[in-house]
Amino acid sequence: MLYIIYTLILAYVTFVVIIEFLKEKKWRNQLAMAMVLLVFILRLLQIK
Amino acid sequence: MSIELIIFICMLATFALSIFLFKMPAGVSLMLAAVVGALIGGQGFPVRHLVEGGFGFLEAILIISTAMIFMRVMQETGALAGVSRGILRLFYRQPTLLIIVITLFVMFPGMLTGLSSTCILTTGALVAPILINIGMQRLAVGALIAMAAVFGEVAPPISIPVMIIGGGVDMPYIGFGLPLLLVSLPPALITALYFRFRYLPDYNVAKVKVYLDSTDGEKYGFKLYIPIIFVILYMIGEIRFHEFVPHLGVPLIFIIGTILGLLTRRGVKLIDVSRTALRSAMPVMAILVGVGMFLQILALTGVRGYLAVTALGLPEGIRYLAAGLMPFMGSAYGSASIIGVPLVYVFIGKSTLVVTAVLVLMAALGDLMPPPALLCAYSSQIIEEPNHFRILKKCIIPMAISMAIGLLILVFAQEIANLIL
Numbered sequence: 001m002l003y004i005i006y007t008l009i010l011a012y013v014t015f016v017v018i019i020e021f022l023k024e025k026k027w028r029n030q031l032a033m034a035m036v037l038l039v040f041i042l043r044l045l046q047i048k
Numbered sequence: 049m050s051i052e053l054i055i056f057i058c059m060l061a062t063f064a065l066s067i068f069l070f071k072m073p074a075g076v077s078l079m080l081a082a083v084v085g086a087l088i089g090g091q092g093f094p095v096r097h098l099v100e101g102g103f104g105f106l107e108a109i110l111i112i113s114t115a116m117i118f119m120r121v122m123q124e125t126g127a128l129a130g131v132s133r134g135i136l137r138l139f140y141r142q143p144t145l146l147i148i149v150i151t152l153f154v155m156f157p158g159m160l161t162g163l164s165s166t167c168i169l170t171t172g173a174l175v176a177p178i179l180i181n182i183g184m185q186r187l188a189v190g191a192l193i194a195m196a197a198v199f200g201e202v203a204p205p206i207s208i209p210v211m212i213i214g215g216g217v218d219m220p221y222i223g224f225g226l227p228l229l230l231v232s233l234p235p236a237l238i239t240a241l242y243f244r245f246r247y248l249p250d251y252n253v254a255k256v257k258v259y260l261d262s263t264d265g266e267k268y269g270f271k272l273y274i275p276i277i278f279v280i281l282y283m284i285g286e287i288r289f290h291e292f293v294p295h296l297g298v299p300l301i302f303i304i305g306t307i308l309g310l311l312t313r314r315g316v317k318l319i320d321v322s323r324t325a326l327r328s329a330m331p332v333m334a335i336l337v338g339v340g341m342f343l344q345i346l347a348l349t350g351v352r353g354y355l356a357v358t359a360l361g362l363p364e365g366i367r368y369l370a371a372g373l374m375p376f377m378g379s380a381y382g383s384a385s386i387i388g389v390p391l392v393y394v395f396i397g398k399s400t401l402v403v404t405a406v407l408v409l410m411a412a413l414g415d416l417m418p419p420p421a422l423l424c425a426y427s428s429q430i431i432e433e434p435n436h437f438r439i440l441k442k443c444i445i446p447m448a449i450s451m452a453i454g455l456l457i458l459v460f461a462q463e464i465a466n467l468i469l
Contacts, residue, residue, distance in 0.1 A: 002297070006110075009303055013113045016322045020330065032073040032334035036109070039102045039337055048103060 007044065014040040051089070052354035059085040059342070059351075060386070074382065075334025082338070082345040089349030101344025105336040107299075108162070108211045112332060114302035115161035115206070116325035117318075118279065121309040123170050124316045127272040132174040136182075136260060143182075143251040144244050150175050151196045151240040155232075158200020160279070160302075162208035163332055164380065164415050167197035168426040176430045181259045188247035190427040191442035194416055195239045197423050198450075201380060201412045202405075203232040205283055206298065208336070209384035209408040216343050216352070216389030219400060225287075226468050227405035231457060235409070235450040242446055275308040332381070339385040346389075355390040367394045371458055372451060374410035378420050383411035395458070399465030406458045413450060416443050 017040065021033045042048040062084040066077035082101065086094040122128050135153055139146035154175060158167040172193035179189040201207065204225045211221050282301050285293035296304075310316055326333075346352040362370070371391055377383035388407045395403040415423045421440055428436035457464060 002300070005300060006297070009114065009299055010110065012322075013110070013326065016319070016326050017330075020323060020327055028072055028076065029330070032075045033330060035075055035079060035102065035337045036330070036333045038099070039106060039109070042099065043103070043106065048099060 010040060010044055014044060050354065052349065052351045055085050055088050055349050056346075056351045056355070058088050059345070063382075063386075073331060073334055074379065075331065075336075075338035078335065078338025078342045078385075082341040085342075085345045085349055085351070089345075089351075091345075091348060094345065094348065097344050097348050098341045101341035102337045104215050104340030104343065105211065108208055109333050109336050110299045111206060111302075112161060112163060112208070112329050112336075113326060114299040114306070116163070116166065116329040117322050118275070118302040118306045118309070119157050119161060119166055119170050120321045120325040121306050121316060121318075122276060124321055125272055125275075125309050125313040127276060127309070127312075128170055128174055130272055131276075132171070132178060135175075136178055136256075140182075140256045140260060141253055143248060144241070146182075147192075147244040147248065148237060148240045150179065151192065151199075151236055154193055154196035155200035155203055155236060158197055159203045160206060162201060162206040162211075163329065164197040164201035164412065164423055165328065165332075165426055167200040168193055168423060168430060169328065172197065172427065173430050180431070182248070182256045183251060184243070184248045186431050187433060187438055187442050188243055190424070190431040190433060190439040191446075192239070192243045192247075193430065194423040194427040194439060195443055195446050195450075196236065197427075198412045198415060199232045199236040199239070201415070202228060202409050203236075204228040205287075207408055208332070209380050209388065209411050210404055212336070212339055212381060212384040213388040213392060213404050213407060215340065216346075216385060217392045217400075219392075219404070223401055223469070224405060227399075227401045227465075228408070230402070230464070230468065231405045231409040231454060235446075235453050238449055238453070239446040242449070271312045274312060275305040278308055279305040335381045339381060342385060343389070352389070356393040359390045359394040360396065362394055367391075368455060368458065370394065371407060371410055372455060374407065375413035375417055375447070375451065377411070377414045378417045379422070380408075380412045380415045383414045384408065387411075395461065398458075398461035399469065401469065402461040402465045403458065406454045406461065409450065409454045413447055416440060416447065 017037055021030060024030050059081040063077050063081040066072045066080050135149050139149055154167050154171045157170045158164050176189050180186055207228055210224055214221055279301055286295055310318060374383045374387050388411055391407055392404055421436055424436040424439040427439050
């Protein structure tokens with residue numbers, strides 16, 4: 001149960017970060033966001 | 049010169065060049081430094097290790113994300129404003145106690161999120177007008193808030209620099225409560241007293257009462273404070289009464305607090321609040337991913353082992369000097385990851401918990417220092433001061449006192465650990 005809840009929390013945070021990533025204008029900041037997103041998405045997809 | 053030292057110097061140089069010359073975010077700079085380190089170490093482009101390292105602080109990143117959302121919701125519901133008003137109403141007759149409680153209140157978001165900037169942007173922004181109106185100099189208000197933010201970052205239950213150092217030396221985040229309180233609370237109290245007697249000598253109770261009555265705005269019901277009370281009690285309950293309180297984990301506690309917060313007041317839009325919260329937490333989240341990669345490559349190329357072995361052979365005086373230099377890195381996370389990790393090995397004969405706590409205090413003071421002087425810059429925005437170095441100047445004495453306390457605890461780390469642990 002906790003596992004599913006934490007997956008949902010991570011999915012929500014990832015969703016918000018994706019919105020921010022798309023709205024961001026500066027490529028340097030987008031790069032930093034991409035680093036965080038990479039970790040989130042790999043975990044959500046159970047790849048790592 | 050050994051190859052490990054060459055790799056380490058190249059990594060530091062890449063990090064510095066990337067930040068200062070190419071104006072890259074610190075997280076990206078750490079990743080670039082890791083890539084350069086791996087290339088020079090003959091490991092090629094180590095995708096697997098970069099990804100592996102990036103996951104090193106996933107839990108800390110989740111804590112920061114959820115804690116920031118929780119704090120923003122508390123700000124939007126008016127709970128934080130209510131607390132600051134309540135503090136003034138309760139303690140306005142006792143200025144010394146008032147300044148101490150305000151300092152602890154400013155520290156509060158940092159204690160929960162592990163981020164110093166949150167303290168300034170949430171509680172700091174709320175108490176600044178109060179402090180100015182009760183007669184404290186504007187610059188002193190900025191300095192007090194910035195200093196309180198530093199102590200908030202160090203204080204338990206959540207301290208991200210400890211997690212960073214712990215990640216570097218394979219030490220779990222357990223048993224740090226008392227050591228972190230020891231290195232954060234006394235300097236915070238001394239700082240509060242310093243600002244009280246140096247910058248608020250002529251406190252006029254009648255004038256403050258007039259100000260209090262003139263700003264009597266919205267009344268805040270008790271239900272607004274339920275989320276904060278829940279979060280604090282549950283965190284304590286999880287640790288102290290773990291037989292009865294089920295373990296949920298810090299991120300879930302914050303999410304429950306957030307949901308309670310949304311129920312206590314209508315009109316707070318979760319998605320908007322989350323976006324604002326994560327936008328301000330993003331630099332730190334990226335730094336944590338970058339630090340993970342950096343530490344992974346240090347281990348992969350043998351630099352970590354080299355630093356540990358070299359550190360053990362350092363003369364006694366140099367060890368304390370190295371600890372005293374930590375604030376001059378200009379960033380708590382940078383300092384914790386780059387100098388903090390080897391320094392834990394340097395003091396290996398002493399209590400690791402107390403030593404790490406002191407190193408975190410030293411590292412956290414770096415958030416005040418240039419070139420970024422991040423906390424002074426945030427604080428200057430709050431008090432509308434164009435030159436943030438004037439705030440840094442006001443922080444010098446409390447910083448020196450905090451460093452002296454830190455070094456003293458470091459010298460007697462084992463004796464103190466025997467007493468408190």
